[in-house]
Amino acid sequence: MPTKDTPAHDSTDGRTATIDARTGLDKLATYPYQIATWVDDAGYPVSVAVEAQMDPAGLTATFDAPAGMDVPTVPTDRAISLTGSHIRPQPGYGYDERRHVTVWGPATRSVDSLTLSARTAWGWDEAEVPFFEYSERSVGQSRRYFDALSAERGTPVKPKLSFGFLTLRTTRLPFLTATIIPVVLGILIAASHGHFDLAAAVLTIVGASFVQLGLNVANDVFDTVQGADDANVTPTQFSGGSRVIQYGLVSLRQMATLATVFYVLAGIIGLVLLATHGSTALLVIGVVGFIVSLGYTAPPLKFVYRGLGEIAVAIGFGPLMLLGAYVVQTGGALAWEPFVASIPIALLVALILYVNEIPDRRGDARVGKRTLPVRFSERTVITGYNVAAAAAFVALVAGVVAGLLPVPALAMLLTMPMARRVSRGLAPNYDNPYDLMAIMGVNVQLHMRAGLLLLAAYVVVLIVGALAPGASLFLVR
Amino acid sequence: MATVPDPVSALLDKALVAELTVIDGHGRPVTYPLIPLWDGEKVYLTSSTLFSRKLEHIKGNPKVSVSITDPVATDGSLDRATIQGDARVIEEDPHGGWERLLPIWEAKEPSIVYFLKARVALPLFFERALIEVTPHRVLYWADGDAHHAPVVTAAGEEAA
Numbered sequence: 001m002p003t004k005d006t007p008a009h010d011s012t013d014g015r016t017a018t019i020d021a022r023t024g025l026d027k028l029a030t031y032p033y034q035i036a037t038w039v040d041d042a043g044y045p046v047s048v049a050v051e052a053q054m055d056p057a058g059l060t061a062t063f064d065a066p067a068g069m070d071v072p073t074v075p076t077d078r079a080i081s082l083t084g085s086h087i088r089p090q091p092g093y094g095y096d097e098r099r100h101v102t103v104w105g106p107a108t109r110s111v112d113s114l115t116l117s118a119r120t121a122w123g124w125d126e127a128e129v130p131f132f133e134y135s136e137r138s139v140g141q142s143r144r145y146f147d148a149l150s151a152e153r154g155t156p157v158k159p160k161l162s163f164g165f166l167t168l169r170t171t172r173l174p175f176l177t178a179t180i181i182p183v184v185l186g187i188l189i190a191a192s193h194g195h196f197d198l199a200a201a202v203l204t205i206v207g208a209s210f211v212q213l214g215l216n217v218a219n220d221v222f223d224t225v226q227g228a229d230d231a232n233v234t235p236t237q238f239s240g241g242s243r244v245i246q247y248g249l250v251s252l253r254q255m256a257t258l259a260t261v262f263y264v265l266a267g268i269i270g271l272v273l274l275a276t277h278g279s280t281a282l283l284v285i286g287v288v289g290f291i292v293s294l295g296y297t298a299p300p301l302k303f304v305y306r307g308l309g310e311i312a313v314a315i316g317f318g319p320l321m322l323l324g325a326y327v328v329q330t331g332g333a334l335a336w337e338p339f340v341a342s343i344p345i346a347l348l349v350a351l352i353l354y355v356n357e358i359p360d361r362r363g364d365a366r367v368g369k370r371t372l373p374v375r376f377s378e379r380t381v382i383t384g385y386n387v388a389a390a391a392a393f394v395a396l397v398a399g400v401v402a403g404l405l406p407v408p409a410l411a412m413l414l415t416m417p418m419a420r421r422v423s424r425g426l427a428p429n430y431d432n433p434y435d436l437m438a439i440m441g442v443n444v445q446l447h448m449r450a451g452l453l454l455l456a457a458y459v460v461v462l463i464v465g466a467l468a469p470g471a472s473l474f475l476v477r
Numbered sequence: 478m479a480t481v482p483d484p485v486s487a488l489l490d491k492a493l494v495a496e497l498t499v500i501d502g503h504g505r506p507v508t509y510p511l512i513p514l515w516d517g518e519k520v521y522l523t524s525s526t527l528f529s530r531k532l533e534h535i536k537g538n539p540k541v542s543v544s545i546t547d548p549v550a551t552d553g554s555l556d557r558a559t560i561q562g563d564a565r566v567i568e569e570d571p572h573g574g575w576e577r578l579l580p581i582w583e584a585k586e587p588s589i590v591y592f593l594k595a596r597v598a599l600p601l602f603f604e605r606a607l608i609e610v611t612p613h614r615v616l617y618w619a620d621g622d623a624h625h626a627p628v629v630t631a632a633g634e635e636a637a
Contacts, residue, residue, distance in 0.1 A: 033546070035496055035508065035544060035546055037496075037498050037506045037508055037542075037544075038506060039500060039504060039505075039506055040561075042561075043500075043538075043540050044540045044541075044542060044561040044562075044613065044614070045498035045499070045500060045506045045540065045541060045542040045561070046542055046559055046561060046616065047496060047498055047508070047542055047544040047546070047559045048557075048559065048616075048618075048623045048627075049544075049546040049557050049618075049621060049623060050623055064623070064624065066623040066624075067623060067624050067625055067626045068625075068626025068627065069623075069626070069627075078504070079505050079506075080506075081505070081506055081507075081508060083496060083508040085494065085496060085508075085510045085546075085547065086547075087493060087494045087510065087547070087549070087550055088549070089493050089549065089550060092587055093586075093587055093588050094585075094586040094587065094588040094589070095493055095494075095586065098510070100508075100510050102507070102508050104505060132599070135525075135527050135599060135601070135602060138527040138528055139527065139601065141526070141527060141528065141529055141530060142525075142526040142527045142529065142601045142604065144529075145526040145529040145532070146526065148533075149568065149571075157571070159526070159571070159572065159600060159601055159604045160572045160600075160604075161596070161597060161600050165596070165597035165600075168597060169597055169600075237598070247600055247601050249600060
């Protein structure tokens with residue numbers, strides 16, 4: 001959601017928006033009028049609109065004394081405040097351009113005017129701190145609220161989400177395309193080689209999905225334990241984890257249990273496949289896959305903390321998934337074709353992580369999560385993207401030219417403009433996580449569409465193979 | 478019986494934003510811009526648990542004021558008002574209790590319904606408490622000019 005689309009106007013919290021008095025007066029001077037507020041003798045706040053003259057250097061603000069009102073002045077110790085508030089109505093929609101600032105201090109009276117001596121100030125301007133970041137910085141206040149409410153009632157009170165939304169958020173279900181594409185591709189390649197077992201194919205897809213779900217959830221557990229998710233105040237739809245632990249929607253223990261359940265289910269399916277379609281290759285792939293998956297964030301390996309996350313993801317969601325699905329179908333026989341087909345997929349899936357790490361880099365750096373965008377400059381990171389994306393397409397073409405991939409696989413080249421769009425969108429949005437979201441979205445789509453085009457290529461191979469058994473869609477064979 | 482004078486009631490109906498002032502633990506006024514929701518008797522405001530400091534302040538001292546000062550947020554009205562009142566925090570069900578005021582909120586911010594449907598994106602924003610303000614005393618400036626003394630009305634009485 002773009003910043004201007006955010007609802008409501010209550011995003012204010014003293015702990016996150018304290019500013020110095022001079023800055024407060026500077027900001028206050030930009031408002032056409034100010035709201036003078038004090039507590040009256042009956043103990044109620046009272047406010048009146050005034051037009052104050054600011055003197056930020058002298059830390060004062062002077063305004064005409066409101067008629068008929070008794071404003072407390074020195075020697076009373078009652079502070080008064082001046083507030084500026086701005087909003088731009090958007091008829092039929094809501095509003096945007098929210099900002100406000102308040103300055104406090106004692107007031108003195110001089111004939112018909114009052115002078116406030118500024119002591120403290122606070123405020124928020126969504127042009128400076130986007131609403132989503134401000135909300136994220138205020139999560140601690142929400143936790144304190146629910147803790148206090150729980151203590152008051154003597155029973156736990158927690159924030160809620162519907163089961164569907166919670167499942168979606170906790171498991172990051174939409175990212176399953178990263179698993180489904182390579183696994184189905186492996187199955188289709190095996191089918192084009194004359195091996196297909198529907199039950200095994202379904203079990204492979206389900207088992208591999210459990211591995212990814214286990215990884216997704218375990219990633220949140222270990223990032224929370226190691227402080228990375230708490231340090232991140234600019235999470236987006238694509239980065240920064242699911243946040244369900246931070247938001248108090250699911251406990252750390254529940255998440256750890258859920259990750260274990262997913263891994264156990266994946267393990268059971270893996271054992272069934274080993275028992276029914278077992279081979280040394282499948283055993284090796286399964287064991288390596290488990291280590292890569294858990295070691296992605298879990299100590300002692302924690303690949304992503306060492307700048308090895310992209311390699312882990314490339315291996316896990318490229319060759320391991322694809323070859324794993326292939327050998328289940330073939331009973332252990334390996335071939336170069338599924339390996340070559342996995343290279344562009346591996347590169348593009350690694351680039352999803354790579355780009356998604358960009359908005360997280362400040363928080364990651366604070367907790368020693370040394371991802372590539374933490375380690376390298378913006379220019380190097382963008383160059384890295386260009387090289388890896390180009391390599392994905394070069395690998396594809398090389399595979400086709402070498403006769404290892406079918407000619408229809410070249411359809412994947414249709415996604416090159418998407419890679420170019422991502423490349424061009426990185427620099428202008430590098431420092432704005434929320435503007436970068438659209439680019440991250442295109443990058444996710446790039447992997448998915450490239451993968452779907454490769455899948456489509458093998459569907460064509462299977463159809464042609466069925467209709468014209470002698471025909472070949474490979475350049476060299 | 479109307480609890481505030483008619484012109485103030487009209488302002489509350491129109492205002493896209495008001496300033497809620499609460500009193501913190503040090504006796505200091507703290508002002509928060511919020512959408513005022515007016516049901517003809519009481520002023521309601523809602524607060525996300527993310528920004529719930531104001532709720533702590535109200536629980537410590539229920540005396541508050543709600544001001545309407547911004548002509549831009551009141552469709553060009555120049556008049557201004559401050560309503561002093563006693564606030565109560567309603568938080569039996571932070572997840573959905575506040576939704577009973579959604580129709581009044583939607584009238585001022587139509588997009589809120591769309592955002593509520595997508596609450597998965599920002600779940601804590603939609604965990605909210607209601608602030609119910611019972612008017613006690615109303616100050617009204619017909620032309621918004623503080624060089625003139627306000628018309629002061631005790632809630633439920635005719636303007637003095």
